[in-house]
Each structure stands twice: as structure tokens, then as C-alpha cells.
Amino acid sequence: MRSKKIGVFIMLFISVAVLSGCASNSGPIKSETSDGFTIVTSFYPMYVETINVTKDVPDVEVINMTQPQTGCLHDYQLKPQDLKTLAGADAFVVNGAGMEDFLADVIKQEKNLKIVEVSEGIDLIKDESGEDNAHVWVSISNSIIQVKNIADQLSELDPDHAAAYQSNAAVYIAKLEAEKEKMHASLDAVSNRDIITFHEAFPYFAKEFNLNIVDVIEREPGTAPSPKELEDTIKLIKASNVKALFAEPQYSAEAAQTIANETGAKVYSLDPGVTGEADESADDDYLKVMDSNLKSLEEALK
Structure with a gap:
């Protein structure tokens, strides 16, 4: 009987140790x-x-x-x-x-x-x-x-x-x-408000600052535009006064750069603020992202 109790105790101890080990590696x-x-x-x-x-x-x-x-x-x-x-x-x-x-x-x-x-x-x-x-x-x-x-x-x-x-x-x-x-003080007086963005992250931002999104390079992030979509965007830029393409730092700008090479438009960065280090220093990250976006827009549109 005593040996059985000891065996049960050992099994319980091993189970707790295993579970504790899993927890320590589980984040x-x-x-x-x-x-x-x-x-x-x-x-x-x-x-x-x-x-x-x-x-x-x-x-x-x-x-x-x-x-x-x-x-x-x-x-x-x-x-x-x-x-x-x-x-x-x-x-x-x-x-x-x-x-x-x-x-x-x-x-x-x-x-x-x-x-x-x-x-x-x-x-x-x-x-x-x-x-x-x-x-x-x-x-x-x-x-x-x-x-x-x-x-x-x-x-x-x-x-x-x-x-x-x-x-x-x-x-x-x-x-x-x-x-x-x-941002309004800087952007409200801008006359050229036509931009092309990388994907569908910026409609609310554009509405906030009265910008006109003429086209979106990648409707689905991470999915490269087809040759036909690239061609259509290039034609659109050539037929309009769009001078600025806005890629996002989270994704490759290859498609945007291809369009820029064909049209003479320049590639800038707009950040939706979705990446960063999740620690106490992150409290001002959104404000820093907006400052960076403002500088990009000032350079691109003024």
C-alpha cells in the first residue's frame, strides 16, 4: 500500500513539473x-x-x-x-x-x-x-x-x-x-491632394485630411498586382497629375517602385502604425508615426 502511495505521489509530482515547464515556455x-x-x-x-x-x-x-x-x-x-x-x-x-x-x-x-x-x-x-x-x-x-x-x-x-x-x-x-x-495647419493649404496608396489602410486618414486616393496599388496586402493592374495604374498616373506614390514600411515597395520608374512619380512612405515594440516606450509611437507621415506628405505634396 505504501509503495502504491509513493508511486501516485511521484506521478503527481512529475505531472506538476511537466505542466510548470510548459507554462514557463508559453509566453x-x-x-x-x-x-x-x-x-x-x-x-x-x-x-x-x-x-x-x-x-x-x-x-x-x-x-x-x-x-x-x-x-x-x-x-x-x-x-x-x-x-x-x-x-x-x-x-x-x-x-x-x-x-x-x-x-x-x-x-x-x-x-x-x-x-x-x-x-x-x-x-x-x-x-x-x-x-x-x-x-x-x-x-x-x-x-x-x-x-x-x-x-x-x-x-x-x-x-x-x-x-x-x-x-x-x-x-x-x-x-x-x-x-x-x-497636421491640419500644414496640410489644409495643400493644393495637390491626389495620392496613390499601397493598400486599403488609408481611407480614414485621407478623409481626415481631405486627400484624394486616386488608386490603390495592392488591394490585398502581400498580393502583388497583376501586370494588367500595373499597366492600368501607370496609364492613370500618366493621364493625371499624380506625383506621389505612398508605400508602407511594413511591405515591399517593389510594385510602387516599378510604377515610379515608368511614370516619373516618386515613392514616399505612409505608415498605418501597426508595428513596433510592445513595451512601455511605445506610448508615443502613434504620435511619432503621425509626425513621420506629416513629413512625407509635406515633401510629396508641397
Whole structure:
């Protein structure tokens, strides 16, 4: 009998050790004994907005679910690691508007997880196929709405820190408003407003600053345009006054450069702000991206 008990104890000990070993290699999973409030964000723009709302709030942890280099979540497939991370979360901050195609699977798997969908109240733009364009955060005005939504919904979920969330949101929104005002002061007087972008990330940005997107080089990111599409874009540029092509730092600019070589147009950069390092230094990343975008537009259009 004693030998059987010892055998059972050894098996239990081995099981615990194995499970502990798996946890140590499984990434940012909330400890089951944690008394804090854990927030998971779906991708980098949501992470930047959320860490500004939760800045210096005690016992609140923010984890970005996807790799900061993932970019937009086009066709992103949930990994077992993602579900483990979400299992330890108190709230999941998502862009919504169709960006996270996997959201239905998350809701099905984690029925008690609180979803903070931050694009609520934003007027969505339809793309050519009639689907909602989800890149709402690229507009500063929309980013402000998202920050307000994050603060309001976190305040409901974690009322002990509601005052801090609202105060942080007000500070960050003031910075966003100042950035928007600076960009408008520079861009509102520009006469040439025709641009060609890399993919469908910039309709809200263009609406914000009254820019006219004449054409999009790649409708689906990562999918090279066909020879016919390249030819059509080249003809369009030659027949118009478009002088600027805007590629994104997250993708190869090969197609844009090919068009530029054939037309004499120049290639510049516009960044939708979807990549970066998910750490405390990321709080000003969106503002830095907008500063960089402003410099590109000033050089291209003035």
C-alpha cells in the first residue's frame, strides 16, 4: 500500500513539473494567483492606445496578444498560445469593425471574457466590395474616439481605477488633438491632394485630411498586382497629375517602385502604425508615426 502511495505521489509530482515547464515556455500568460487586472490587446495599435489609458495604474497589466511585427490582422489565425493568453485575461481590447476575423472563435472559447470593442460609434467607410474598412485608427479623430471607448469600458470593468483611466485618457487625447491640429495647419493649404496608396489602410486618414486616393496599388496586402493592374495604374498616373506614390514600411515597395520608374512619380512612405515594440516606450509611437507621415506628405505634396 505504501509503495502504491509513493508511486501516485511521484506521478503527481512529475505531472506538476511537466505542466510548470510548459507554462514557463508559453509566453505571457497571467498567473492564476494574480490579484491584478490583466488586459490583452489584439494588435499593436490597440496596445498603444491601451497603455496610454492604463499608464501608471497599479496592479494593471497590458499584454499584446500578437507579435508587434504582425501588422494588420488580415487572415490572422488564432494560435493555441493566443487562447492560453486570453484564458488569463480580465479584458480583451479589440479594434472591431471586422479587423479581428477570429473574434467569434474567441467569444466561443472564452465565454466569460469581457470584450472591449473600441470602434463603437465610428462611422465606417465601405470598400469597393461593400465591406467595412477596419483601419479606423489611422485617422487621429477616430483614434481619439477609440481612446475614449477604452477608458469608458475599462472604467466599468474595473471601477476601482476608473478615475485613473479617465485622467490618463484625457492627457493622451490632448496630445492627439494637438497632433491633429498641427497636421491640419500644414496640410489644409495643400493644393495637390491626389495620392496613390499601397493598400486599403488609408481611407480614414485621407478623409481626415481631405486627400484624394486616386488608386490603390495592392488591394490585398502581400498580393502583388497583376501586370494588367500595373499597366492600368501607370496609364492613370500618366493621364493625371499624380506625383506621389505612398508605400508602407511594413511591405515591399517593389510594385510602387516599378510604377515610379515608368511614370516619373516618386515613392514616399505612409505608415498605418501597426508595428513596433510592445513595451512601455511605445506610448508615443502613434504620435511619432503621425509626425513621420506629416513629413512625407509635406515633401510629396508641397
